[in-house]
Amino acid sequence: MDDLEKFRELFIKEATTLIDSLEEILLDLEKDSNNLKRVEEVFRVMHTLKGVGGMYGYTGVGDLTHGLESIYDQVRNGNISVNNEILDLTFASIDHLYSLLEDQEVRKPENIARQNEFQLRISKLVNTIKKGSDIKRKLPEIKKSDKSTYNIIFQPEEKIIESRINVLYSFKDLAELGEIKAIKSLTSDDNKERWSLFFVGNCTVDEVEEAMMFIWEFCTIEKVADFDLFDENELNARQEFIKSVEVDLVADSSSDDEVTETDNSISKTVTKSTTVLDSIRQNMNRVSVDSEKLDYLMYLVSELITNNSQLALLTVNQSFDSIRPQIEKLDKLSKLFRNNVLDIRLIPMRDIVPKFQRMIRDISKQLGKEVEFITEGMDTELDKSSIDVIVEPMVHLIRNAMDHGIESPEERAEKGKTPKGVIRLSAYYSGNNVYVKIEDDGKGIDEDVIRKKAISIGLINKEDKLSEKEILNLICHAGFSTAQQVTSLSGRGVGMDVVKQKIAEIRGEFEISSKKDKGTTIIMKLQQSVAILDTLLVKSESMKWLIPLADVEVCSQITDSELDKFERTGTLEFEKELIPFISLRSYFHNNKNKVESLKVVVLRKNNQRYAIVTDEIVGQHQAVLKDLGRLMKNHKEISAASLLGNGEVAFLLNTNVFYESMAKTGVN
Numbered sequence: 001m002d003d004l005e006k007f008r009e010l011f012i013k014e015a016t017t018l019i020d021s022l023e024e025i026l027l028d029l030e031k032d033s034n035n036l037k038r039v040e041e042v043f044r045v046m047h048t049l050k051g052v053g054g055m056y057g058y059t060g061v062g063d064l065t066h067g068l069e070s071i072y073d074q075v076r077n078g079n080i081s082v083n084n085e086i087l088d089l090t091f092a093s094i095d096h097l098y099s100l101l102e103d104q105e106v107r108k109p110e111n112i113a114r115q116n117e118f119q120l121r122i123s124k125l126v127n128t129i130k131k132g133s134d135i136k137r138k139l140p141e142i143k144k145s146d147k148s149t150y151n152i153i154f155q156p157e158e159k160i161i162e163s164r165i166n167v168l169y170s171f172k173d174l175a176e177l178g179e180i181k182a183i184k185s186l187t188s189d190d191n192k193e194r195w196s197l198f199f200v201g202n203c204t205v206d207e208v209e210e211a212m213m214f215i216w217e218f219c220t221i222e223k224v225a226d227f228d229l230f231d232e233n234e235l236n237a238r239q240e241f242i243k244s245v246e247v248d249l250v251a252d253s254s255s256d257d258e259v260t261e262t263d264n265s266i267s268k269t270v271t272k273s274t275t276v277l278d279s280i281r282q283n284m285n286r287v288s289v290d291s292e293k294l295d296y297l298m299y300l301v302s303e304l305i306t307n308n309s310q311l312a313l314l315t316v317n318q319s320f321d322s323i324r325p326q327i328e329k330l331d332k333l334s335k336l337f338r339n340n341v342l343d344i345r346l347i348p349m350r351d352i353v354p355k356f357q358r359m360i361r362d363i364s365k366q367l368g369k370e371v372e373f374i375t376e377g378m379d380t381e382l383d384k385s386s387i388d389v390i391v392e393p394m395v396h397l398i399r400n401a402m403d404h405g406i407e408s409p410e411e412r413a414e415k416g417k418t419p420k421g422v423i424r425l426s427a428y429y430s431g432n433n434v435y436v437k438i439e440d441d442g443k444g445i446d447e448d449v450i451r452k453k454a455i456s457i458g459l460i461n462k463e464d465k466l467s468e469k470e471i472l473n474l475i476c477h478a479g480f481s482t483a484q485q486v487t488s489l490s491g492r493g494v495g496m497d498v499v500k501q502k503i504a505e506i507r508g509e510f511e512i513s514s515k516k517d518k519g520t521t522i523i524m525k526l527q528q529s530v531a532i533l534d535t536l537l538v539k540s541e542s543m544k545w546l547i548p549l550a551d552v553e554v555c556s557q558i559t560d561s562e563l564d565k566f567e568r569t570g571t572l573e574f575e576k577e578l579i580p581f582i583s584l585r586s587y588f589h590n591n592k593n594k595v596e597s598l599k600v601v602v603l604r605k606n607n608q609r610y611a612i613v614t615d616e617i618v619g620q621h622q623a624v625l626k627d628l629g630r631l632m633k634n635h636k637e638i639s640a641a642s643l644l645g646n647g648e649v650a651f652l653l654n655t656n657v658f659y660e661s662m663a664k665t666g667v668n
Helices: 002-031 036-055 059-076 084-101 109-128 158-162 167-175 205-211 213-218 232-252 257-279 291-314 318-345 349-367 384-405 409-414 447-456 468-476 496-505 560-567 655-665
Strands: 148-154 178-185 195-201 219-225 346-348 371-376 381-383 421-430 433-440 509-515 519-527 532-540 543-548 552-559 571-574 577-583 597-605 608-614 616-624 638-643 649-653
Touching: 002 036, 002 084, 002 349, 036 059, 036 213, 059 084, 059 109, 084 109, 084 349, 148 205, 167 178, 167 205, 167 213, 205 213, 205 219, 213 219, 291 318, 291 532, 291 616, 318 346, 346 349, 346 384, 349 371, 349 384, 349 421, 381 384, 384 421, 384 433, 384 496, 384 519, 447 468, 468 496, 468 509, 496 509, 532 597, 532 608, 532 649, 543 616, 552 560, 560 571, 560 577, 560 597, 571 597, 571 608, 577 655, 597 616, 597 655, 608 655, 616 638, 616 649
Parallel strands: 371 421, 543 649, 577 608
Antiparallel strands: 148 195, 148 219, 178 195, 346 381, 421 433, 433 519, 509 519, 532 543, 532 616, 552 597, 571 577, 597 608, 638 649
16 A cells, blocks of 8 residues: 555656646647647647556546547547637646646545536537548548557656566567567667667557556657558558659649648658658657755755865864875865756756746736747756745736736737737846846836825835835835736735745845836846855854855955944945945944954945955855754844854855845945
């Protein structure tokens, strides 16, 4: 029972991944309804969920996917074309499938009702599909073969061993259906083990897939010929058939375009069968890894780096010179190991794009708006922990753009705009940071409306003079909303404050810019990795502090007497300009011992400078960061901690908090 439960959990994980992939496949299919490759992918997903779901007792999943599989089987056989009814039904089924994974035997009343509704819709759609076509003339016929040729690409993964699957049994079952003609090891740049085999038998695709059921998810199965591709006589007969069809096509090309197109597709299909031996290539370079394994691997790396620092500190004297080369090699290996693990944890932005595409599609229909979603730089990668955090802010931002930004087609026409609005998501690297930008060409943010609302709720006074940036940032206050009425999308004042809070959690920055009737742009500046950070280690009295190295512009020094003069204004002079500063001694009320010479660390955020004054700069430090949890929940200026090589603890300063404090007051 324990093993069965383990496999059931594995099925849920795999099923969730498959259902997630459906959204991207369907969105592509909506753009190109003739994309047979995507049709085949939908069919395969449904077929897998049906077979494996039924095996583990998920009857609801099996019944629903069986019906959808039947529809897409008709599509791939050319009996019906993909249309809006099929797409809407499949999109809706995705949401229901998630619910069925949590309700194995379909016992919840709401799931029972939806299941019945889906079964009726599927049954009605299947019954309306009519076979047959209105081809205007009979094509040349060829003697049918009782055999077919299939190509199977098999790439084994570690999960096969974990699931205790004996691969040989699957190939034994396959061999009982026919004959395995050729097996070839495929070479590729990723050094992954991969095999290509050709199988000939008097059987259907379903029968082949059933034989390979236990390793089906690691295979790509394609029917490449309706005859024995390895029989020379059969092959020659098909080549003669192609020639006869091509002669007919030339003769009739001027009189019947529709027939020509149909015959052309037949010619291409047969030609594909004769050349498939030389043309099969598969791209299966990505391997899925449980996120818990990645987290544990990161923990091991952090422990290695910490212990390496301790070892380096304990072996500084000359008595350890004999093992110095080994210590230096260990240090290099630790850094290589760190970089490699961080690379493994990186996830491309494109992995989360389908969710946004689906959301935009659904909201567009709900609001009656036309929106084009454009993405750029989706190969840009972020640490898994950062991706997990920014998804929620991005959902809020895109929903806001749809609801508040993009106008209706009629309103856009009145403004001289195209009926279809544009939401653009782009990502790019700059230095050690990743920038994620969301922009729209909608109505923009009306600063006058924001200001009036802020005054009405007591957020600012009438006399306050605010810059454009400060006015726009008012929308990030909790409960702030300019919506006239509450809808399912907005109006409750929840959103932008959540965006700001979430981005701050991963020590990111957030910037808003907007022009009335031109659109709004939101930029998030994020660190590529938030678990291991390059920092500047400083000391103030007995405390050790860490400052993100990416924020540091330059370091200088100042005397204690000079600092006393500047403390009255809260600004100090740097390169002929006055910049706000904070003294760590004063801020944390730790002023026991006077120090004559102090260090100034000049930081830059949002193209503005400010400074932190401390006693001593110890040097650069590769910080393995630990979350402080509840311990420091009331100290927003401290965001994490790191264990130093000598066992001391250093605290990471939240430079965003200091920046906002000085931007508001201009004093220390």
